[in-house]
Amino acid sequence: xxxxxxxxxxxxxxxxxxRLSDGSTIVARRHGNPHGPRIxxxxxxxxxxxxxxxxxxxxxxxxxxxxxxxxxxxxxxxSDLRLHNMPTLADDNRRVLEAVNAAFDAKPTVGVYHSLxxxxxxxxxxxxxxxxxxxxxxPPIYPPxxxxxxxxxxxxxxxxxxxxxxxxxxxxxxxxxxLKKAPAxxxxxxxxxxxxxxxxxxxxxxxxxxxxxxxxxxxxxxEWYFGHSMQTLELLAEITIPIKVIGADPTMKxxxxxxxxxxxxxxLDYDFLPDLTHLLPLEAPDTCASLTMEFVRQHRSxxxxxx
Numbered sequence: 001x002x003x004x005x006x007x008x009x010x011x012x013x014x015x016x017x018x019r020l021s022d023g024s025t026i027v028a029r030r031h032g033n034p035h036g037p038r039i040x041x042x043x044x045x046x047x048x049x050x051x052x053x054x055x056x057x058x059x060x061x062x063x064x065x066x067x068x069x070x071x072x073x074x075x076x077x078x079s080d081l082r083l084h085n086m087p088t089l090a091d092d093n094r095r096v097l098e099a100v101n102a103a104f105d106a107k108p109t110v111g112v113y114h115s116l117x118x119x120x121x122x123x124x125x126x127x128x129x130x131x132x133x134x135x136x137x138x139p140p141i142y143p144p145x146x147x148x149x150x151x152x153x154x155x156x157x158x159x160x161x162x163x164x165x166x167x168x169x170x171x172x173x174x175x176x177x178x179l180k181k182a183p184a185x186x187x188x189x190x191x192x193x194x195x196x197x198x199x200x201x202x203x204x205x206x207x208x209x210x211x212x213x214x215x216x217x218x219x220x221x222x223e224w225y226f227g228h229s230m231q232t233l234e235l236l237a238e239i240t241i242p243i244k245v246i247g248a249d250p251t252m253k254x255x256x257x258x259x260x261x262x263x264x265x266x267x268l269d270y271d272f273l274p275d276l277t278h279l280l281p282l283e284a285p286d287t288c289a290s291l292t293m294e295f296v297r298q299h300r301s302x303x304x305x306x307x
Contacts, residue, residue: 007195009053016103018096020071024079026092028068028100032060037296038107040066040100040131044115046162046218048074048199052114054192055281058289063296064107066100070117072217074199084217085224090123097130108132110296114281116140116225122235123228133242133299135292138259138278140225141232141245151229155222162219169209172197187276187283196282236268244295246288247272248280 012029019025028040029049041056043049049056049067059065071092072078097109111131113121118139125131169175176197179185185193201209236243245268248259252275259278262270273280273287281288 007053007057007191009050014104016066016096016099018068018092018099020079020092020095021088022080022083024071024077026068026071026096026099027075028066028096028103029075030064030066030104031056032063032065034064034104036063038064038066038104038109039112039292039296040068040097040109041112042068042070042114042117043073044117045070045221046073046213047115047196048212050074050199051192051196052281052285053195054189055285055288058285059292062293064104066104068096070120073213078214078217081214081217081220084220086119086123086221086228089117089120089221090127093120093124094128094130097124110135110299112137112292114138115278116221119225119228119232122232122239125241126235126238129239129241131241133295134239134244135295136243136245137281137288138248139232139245140229141260141262155225155229159219159222162215162222165211165215165218167211167215168204169201171209172201175200175209184277184279188279189283192282192285242299243268245270246280246291248277249274252277 010031012031014030016028017025018028039059041049041052043052048069056065056067069075070089072084109131110133111121112135114137118136121134125134176194179193179196180190200211202212204210245262247262247270249272250259250261262268273284276283
C-alpha cells in the first residue's frame with residue numbers, strides 16, 4: 001500500500017541541552033522568531049513534539065517556539081524505566097525550562113501541553129512556578145464526583161493496550177499504513193499520519209525500525225496517571241497564572257483518555273472544539289494554532305516580545 005510521506009521539518013535555529021537528575025539529557029529545539037513571545041511545547045504520552053509540526057509550524061513566523069520531547073520519547077534515548085513516572089517528568093520539565101532560559105535568555109513564556117503531559121506541567125508549575133500562562137489541549141482532568149473505579153479501568157486498559165503494542169516495523173510506511181486504518185486516527189490527515197510514523201520510530205541496531213518510546217515506558221505512565229489524577233484540583237487551586245483549556249468534543253467517542261466537559265470547574269478558562277477527538281492538535285492544526293495565537297497575545301506581558 002502506498003503511503004504519503006510526511007512533511008519535512010526544518011533544522012532548529014539553536015538547541016539547549018538539559019541534564020536530568022539521572023544524568024540523561026533532553027534536547028530542546030528553537031524554531032521561529034527569536035524576538036517574538038516565547039512558546040514552549042511538548043507532547044502526549046507515547047508521542048513526540050515533531051509530530052505536532054503541522055500545528056506549531058503555523059506559529060513560527062510570529063513566535064519564539066521551543067519544542068522538546070519527554071524522557072524516553074522522540075529525540076531522547078530510553079531512560080531507566082524505574083524513573084519513568086510523573087514526579088520525575090515534572091522535575092525534568094523544570095530542568096528543561098532552566099536550560100532554555102540559560103541558553104536563549106529568560107523571558108515571559110507560555111507553556112503548551114497536550115494530553116498526559118498537562119499533568120506533568122501542572123505538577124511542575126505548582127512546585128516551581130516558571131510560566132506566565134499555560135495552554136492545555138484536552139487535559140485528562142476528571143471533575144469532582146468522578147468514579148474511581150471507572151478511572152482506574154480506563155488507565156489500566158490503556159496501560160495494557162500499550163504493552164501489547166507492536167514495537168518492531170520493517171519501515172515507517174508499515175506503521176503509517178496501520179494508522180490509516182486505526183479509528184483513533186480517522187480525523188488525522190494522511191500526511192500527518194506519515195509524519196507520526198516517522199517520528200515514532202528509530203533504526204533498530206539489528207535492522208528494521210523500533211518504537212522510540214518503548215511500550216513499557218508508555219504503559220507505566222498511564223499507570224502513574226491514575227495515582228496522581230485526583231491531585232489535579234489541588235494543583236489548580238495553588239496555581240495563580242492564567243490557564244486556558246481547549247478540550248475535545250466531550251460527546252465524541254474516544255479511543256484514548258476520555259475527554260470531559262470541564263465547564264463546572266471555575267478555575268479553568270475552558271472551551272471545547274466540536275467534532276474533534278483527543279488528538280485535536282493533529283486533527284485541526286489551523287484551528288488550534290489560531291486559538292494559541294489569540295491566547296498568547298492576550299497574556300504576553302513583555303514589551304520586547306513583539307511579533
